[in-house]
Amino acid sequence: MVTICRFSTTALKKSTPLFATGWVCLIYHIWEKFYVTGPQALDLIQWVTINDASNLSEGQAQYSVMCYEDGGIVDDLLVYNLTEGDGYMLVVNAANIAKDLAWISEHNRFDAEVNDISTDTCLLAVQGPKSVETLQKITSLDLDEIKYYRFTFRTVCRF
Secondary structure, eight states: OEEEEOOOOOSSOTTSGGGGTOEEEEOTTTEEEEEEESTTHHHHHHHHOSSOGGGOOTTBEEEEEEEOTTSOEEEEEEEEEOSTTSOEEEEEEGGGHHHHHHHHHHTOOSSOEEEEOGGGOOOEEEESTTHHHHHHTTOSSOGGGOOTTBEEEEOSTTO
């Protein structure tokens, strides 16, 4: 299964040749992922991040930040509300994976389990003005149905 997301990107200028068509990047080395599950998974997310994750509907993502008690920033991250009962996925910066996992685990006073799934997953970014058109050729999902900061799990090229 592949997670398909829709986010805004302004990283490249329209004048570059790649921007005119599209490109695929394997960027597993940039972001790492944790699953947070259990009866109090949301409570843990609420405790360690600053945004209200209880407002996330199934299939919605949220940008957030983890802060130290004095207000300093531990790291920024994305919080994904997975399908009903499956908990949450946190996507953190790879350079801080050990620090972030330790910090979350240290503050886990809840009936929630945190698992590092980084080595079991990767992130493939399909970007550019023709990215939707290109990806649409290899999935039966109507990509236009995915709204901003939303995601779904679907098969792409039999994966």
